[in-house]
Amino acid sequence: MAILSIIKGEDSAVLRRKTAPIPKVTKEIVRLIKDMQKTVKDADGAGLAAPQIGKSLRVCLCMIEGTMTPMINAEVTWKSKDTWEYEEGCLSLPKTWVNVPRPVTIRIKYLDKKGKEQERELTEMNARVVLHEIDHLDGVLIVDYAAT
Numbered sequence: 001m002a003i004l005s006i007i008k009g010e011d012s013a014v015l016r017r018k019t020a021p022i023p024k025v026t027k028e029i030v031r032l033i034k035d036m037q038k039t040v041k042d043a044d045g046a047g048l049a050a051p052q053i054g055k056s057l058r059v060c061l062c063m064i065e066g067t068m069t070p071m072i073n074a075e076v077t078w079k080s081k082d083t084w085e086y087e088e089g090c091l092s093l094p095k096t097w098v099n100v101p102r103p104v105t106i107r108i109k110y111l112d113k114k115g116k117e118q119e120r121e122l123t124e125m126n127a128r129v130v131l132h133e134i135d136h137l138d139g140v141l142i143v144d145y146a147a148t
């Protein structure tokens with residue numbers, strides 16, 4: 001396992017590109033997830049998306065209920081109309097904090113690292129972390145929510 005370097009800067013091309021879905025959970029993807037686990041732990045982050053380590057793939061890790069959960073092809077299938085704002089940071093944007101409105105409750109589906117489809121309903125901070133990481137998969141950064 002390796003600690004990977006984290007891509008920084010809001011204008012980085014890989015951070016702004018929409019990622020490609022993963023057709024099959026291969027050994028390479030499982031290895032990538034292991035490296036990302038080690039990287040996010042080292043950086044003390046709540047989540048990490050593959051573009052942040054330079055891979056334009058639909059893979060992310062999200063801290064849910066204290067467990068760093070790998071998600072492949074994660075997508076939101078439902079979100080609540082009620083939202084709440086909270087200040088978010090990002091490993092790719094050091095010293096940047098932005099108040100971001102997010103839905104209170106979401107439903108998501110994704111593949112786990114065994115390739116099995118999972119569906120979950122998440123609220124508040126758990127939902128927020130996942131939405132932040134899914135934004136990364138779509139090339140969106142917290143600075144995009146900053147008031148202009």
Ligand SMILES: [Zn+2]
Pocket residue numbers: 089090091092132136
């Ligand atoms: Zn981030």
